[in-house]
Amino acid sequence: MQNRIDQLFAKKQHGVLNIYCTAGFPKLNDTLPVMTALQQHGADLIELGMPFSDPLADGPVIQDSSTKALQNGMSLHTLFTQLAGFRQTIHVPVILMGYFNPVLTYGVEAFCAKCAEVGIDGIIVPDLPMAEYESEYRTVFEKYNLHLIFLVTPETSEERIRKIDSLSKGFLYAVSSSSTTGKDKNMNDQQAYFERLKSLQLSNPVLIGFGIKDKATFDTASAYANGAIIGTAFIKAIEHSQDIDKTVETFISGIIQ
């Protein structure tokens, strides 16, 4: 079967909305209700965070959601249990995002096999170096038809972007500024970088993330790339939600309508 991420970008090249949520947050068993609501109300892609005790690339909001999820009892084993059978109802592509240590401890091949079994389409591991992926793990990820999605930043050289593009599958995750997640930086200052990315005519679609929080920032990002990723703003929205479905509906309608 063709990877769902590739199917998505074959159909839709503009304004793709990817929403990040931390698994097991705000409550342990909210993982599937949140995913269901995201699909229902128009998210094109779901990025599910695997909580980690030491999330280096994340700002305070996603860190706190990760800590909360761990306190709720979330673990990789629990997550895979929750995800068993989710493909009966959820058809949008789903990506797992997390740090390398828990994956390494689970066992990289066992992790990939489990992802394929439950129906995961792609993986983001920000602290897995490109060279190590290429020499050690690429064949395993490809064996299970899992797309590894790499990050590029405004400081990444053209040569390195091209190398990353050649190793990435699915799409490239363009970090909008050199920062941890959830930092407010002026999007206008980043337009030169977005223009540069666009002019490279990369082989993968590009989604822009970090600092996307509302319709204005989503539209700006979408003008330069195939779409954008929203994380911190969504976590803030659902943190104290009494009605997940309603909260997700309100949040997404504020972005794409």
Added chain:
Amino acid sequence: MDIAINTGNSRYQVDKNGYYGRFGGAYIPEMLYPNVHELQTKYLDILSDPSFQQEFEALLKDYVGRPSPLYFAKRLSEKYKAKIYLKREDLNHTGAHKVNNTIGQILLAKRLGKTRIIAETGAGQHGVATATVCALMGLECVVYMGSIDIERQAPNVARMKMLGATVVPATSGSKTLKDATNEAIRDWINNPVDTHYILGTAAGPHPYPDMVARFQSVISEEIKKQLLEKTGSAHPDYVVACIGGGSNAAGAFFHYLDEEEVKLVAVEAGGKGVHSGFSAATTQLGTIGIIHASKTLLMQTSDGQIVEPHSISAGLDYPGIGPMHAHLYESGRAQFLDATDEEALAAGYELSLLEGIIPAMESAHALAKLKDLPLNTDDVVVVCLSGRGDKDLDTYIRNMKK
């Protein structure tokens, strides 16, 4: 006092990819790639530049007060029936070995054109050593410190502030050294152009473990010269050092790594006992994984979450060890022992009474294992006395009353 540059093809030194055996590497997010890559490609050239070496050497001599003495501890030797020498890193400016590395890194940062310095600290010794060199060079300094450690180590917080540093509480996770390190790394991600991160221990992404070990290698370089003068041989039977991340042990072992007749002994913090649930004995409790961008041994749950260690000594209270040490452990080149909180306290009181030296709680862990080594009367033992105990007076006083 040259920085070790040509270390040959030692099987215990870092390889060209930044690994020690299967440990090491740089597991960094792409946002850190330019900074870390710049260091990886430039650090050896900068360190081997004669003008850099001259400047480093002059500051170690006139500012830090090196060489630090190698002191024959007569009464301690009588007690343990061996020839025990103490390498007096406690007599350095700022009171510990940490300053050897901060002097080196601040000179490196200047050559890289950086104008802002960040650091992490646990007990505050590395924070003070970093604030000190920033004052010396007139550079902005921000030190991340766990909010729990800020409460535990008030005098060092005051020192850092007096030296002009901004101390930022790390309030994430367990609010101690591990989290301060996370916060420093996050700061670096957000300030990729003007900032240099002065990491304080022989851990973190390549090239930090190697760079810190090289700056600290002045310790074993001096031991060799001093021991030769005093005993006619540069080779002791044992070199003993405490290990948290492993910077003083890296420095004390460095020039002996390939001299296998010298036994290397690293002493970890056993806390309340290795299997008590309150320990920092990483080689006994740890498994392979990634901590602070390095593949090494670390204490973690079966789900790969990093756990909070315990030690009476804030400087050893770290859930990992540097990758060089993980390799020394796995290869059997160094022997790893652990000392409990109680053993370390007893050793601290003992050194004070026998030699008139109050050691840092960290260094007291190394001293605590003298009783467990199979020593002969002719054996020459060098213990790295990594720091002085002033900062630990509260701990010593509190436990004396018992």
